[in-house]
Amino acid sequence: MPSADRRLQPRRTPRQVRAELTRERILAAAAHVFAEHGYAAGTTNRIAERARISIGSLYQYFPNKDAILAQLLMRHLDRGTWTQADQLDLSPGTLEATVRALVRDAIDNHGDDPQLLRIMIEEAPMSRELLETIDRHGRERGAQVRDLLARHPDVHVRDIDTAAELIMVTVELNTHKLMADPRTIPVETFEQELVDMVTRYLRGDR
Amino acid sequence: MPSADRRLQPRRTPRQVRAELTRERILAAAAHVFAEHGYAAGTTNRIAERARISIGSLYQYFPNKDAILAQLLMRHLDRGTWTQADQLDLSPGTLEATVRALVRDAIDNHGDDPQLLRIMIEEAPMSRELLETIDRHGRERGAQVRDLLARHPDVHVRDIDTAAELIMVTVELNTHKLMADPRTIPVETFEQELVDMVTRYLRGDR
DNA sequence: CATTATTGTGAACAATAGCTCAGGTTTTGG
DNA sequence: CCAAAACCTGAGCTATTGTTCACAATAATG
Numbered sequence: 001m002p003s004a005d006r007r008l009q010p011r012r013t014p015r016q017v018r019a020e021l022t023r024e025r026i027l028a029a030a031a032h033v034f035a036e037h038g039y040a041a042g043t044t045n046r047i048a049e050r051a052r053i054s055i056g057s058l059y060q061y062f063p064n065k066d067a068i069l070a071q072l073l074m075r076h077l078d079r080g081t082w083t084q085a086d087q088l089d090l091s092p093g094t095l096e097a098t099v100r101a102l103v104r105d106a107i108d109n110h111g112d113d114p115q116l117l118r119i120m121i122e123e124a125p126m127s128r129e130l131l132e133t134i135d136r137h138g139r140e141r142g143a144q145v146r147d148l149l150a151r152h153p154d155v156h157v158r159d160i161d162t163a164a165e166l167i168m169v170t171v172e173l174n175t176h177k178l179m180a181d182p183r184t185i186p187v188e189t190f191e192q193e194l195v196d197m198v199t200r201y202l203r204g205d206r
Numbered sequence: 207m208p209s210a211d212r213r214l215q216p217r218r219t220p221r222q223v224r225a226e227l228t229r230e231r232i233l234a235a236a237a238h239v240f241a242e243h244g245y246a247a248g249t250t251n252r253i254a255e256r257a258r259i260s261i262g263s264l265y266q267y268f269p270n271k272d273a274i275l276a277q278l279l280m281r282h283l284d285r286g287t288w289t290q291a292d293q294l295d296l297s298p299g300t301l302e303a304t305v306r307a308l309v310r311d312a313i314d315n316h317g318d319d320p321q322l323l324r325i326m327i328e329e330a331p332m333s334r335e336l337l338e339t340i341d342r343h344g345r346e347r348g349a350q351v352r353d354l355l356a357r358h359p360d361v362h363v364r365d366i367d368t369a370a371e372l373i374m375v376t377v378e379l380n381t382h383k384l385m386a387d388p389r390t391i392p393v394e395t396f397e398q399e400l401v402d403m404v405t406r407y408l409r410g411d412r
Numbered sequence: 413c414a415t416t417a418t419t420g421t422g423a424a425c426a427a428t429a430g431c432t433c434a435g436g437t438t439t440t441g442g
Numbered sequence: 443c444c445a446a447a448a449c450c451t452g453a454g455c456t457a458t459t460g461t462t463c464a465c466a467a468t469a470a471t472g
Binding site for chain 1: 246328329363364365368369371372375376379380383390391395396398399400402403404406407409410
Binding site: 060 | 447448449450
């Protein structure tokens with residue numbers, strides 16, 4: 001069992017465009033290979049083959065296999081946007097609209113390649129660096145959701161923090177599950193029901 | 207990447223008590239090793255070592271590594287009970303009590319060794335046989351929940367099947383997440399909030 | 413007690429995967 | 443144009459792991 005704290009920095013940083021291109025080819029190939037074979041069976045040689053570069057080149061820009069998936073996951077996290085929710089910070093609407101924005105963002109962020117996302121979430125070897133990044137993103141997002149709830153007049157829950165945590169997990173995991181599975185429920189139906197559930201929960205009172 | 211359809215039957219079936227005991231030692235050891243190291247790093251030699259039997263003996267009762275985890279998962283599934291929900295079939299109560307029973311059962315079934323459960327759910331190589339078993343259990347349980355909802359007068363949702371699916375996933379995944387993670391939320395709080403959310407959703411009609 | 417069936421052993425094999433390195437090719441800079 | 447830096451190559455090394463098999467030990471049988 002390899003330690004999760006091996007270095008993730010490349011041994012050589014690209015200086016020519018050619019090199020940067022190679023790096024991109026490797027990442028693109030890795031995304032495909034991991035999505036198709038999983039992490040364990042997605043071998044570095046297969047990735048190199050798919051990227052049409054030699055295995056040696058791969059190890060010029062990535063110190064080890066873990067670093068490749070870590071890089072992909074980092075990118076996903078940094079690229080992940082919460083545009084609809086962000087808008088609400090400026091002009092809030094009904095509670096249902098707010099919840100819908102959260103759900104839509106979650107769905108959007110699972111849009112391209114849910115397979116790869118599944119691998120990244122479930123099989124990625126977690127380095128300390130990676131865990132910190134994930135944690136940071138989680139906290140930032142948690143704070144955002146918390147604020148959204150705190151400011152909305154229709155929210156009535158016992159404890160804001162608990163509620164924020166619960167609905168984040170619920171939205172995230174349900175979306176993840178739906179997108180990864182063979183579509184048992186149409187997305188629109190799923191969205192509507194999930195929105196209903198969360199909204200009614202937050203509205204509380206009764 | 208090994209095919210997921212290798213045979214899962216042992217090459218030798220125990221006939222003496224001594225053999226049956228060895229089988230149990232292997233399974234117990236495997237549970238510990240998998241829980242501690244994960245599936246990939248939980249090597250067969252390590253399992254044999256922990257079980258204090260030779261690696262050869264291990265392969266007398268399990269044709270390969272996959273079969274060991276498969277066996278553990280099968281056992282978990284077959285042992286999994288839904289006692290509280292079952293009771294409701296006989297004497298139904300309030301909607302909240304019904305939902306609470308479902309949640310409690312889910313929590314109970316994650317009770318011992320959530321680590322191992324995580325490994326089994328997320329890393330187990332799925333053979334066709336295993337998938338079928340899981341599918342069967344899922345359907346049986348789905349039908350039970352569906353019936354419970356259909357019979358309860360306070361349930362008001364657009365579509366019973368969709369609702370059953372949604373709340374099953376929600377309860378299951380939220381519980382799974384909570385039990386695996388370092389406890390951020392106390393179980394009691396979590397239970398109450400989850401029950402509230404699901405109940406309000408099912409009660410519908412705002 | 414003798415024979416057979418069952419169970420246990422562990423060194424060694426084969427397969428595979430991550431990764432290195434010595435040397436070749438291309439680009440850059442002066 | 444040419445030397446140095448950057449980049450690329452891929453055969454093969456190292457390490458690990460799942461698995462086998464010839465043999466030994468133990469228990470059942472009659």
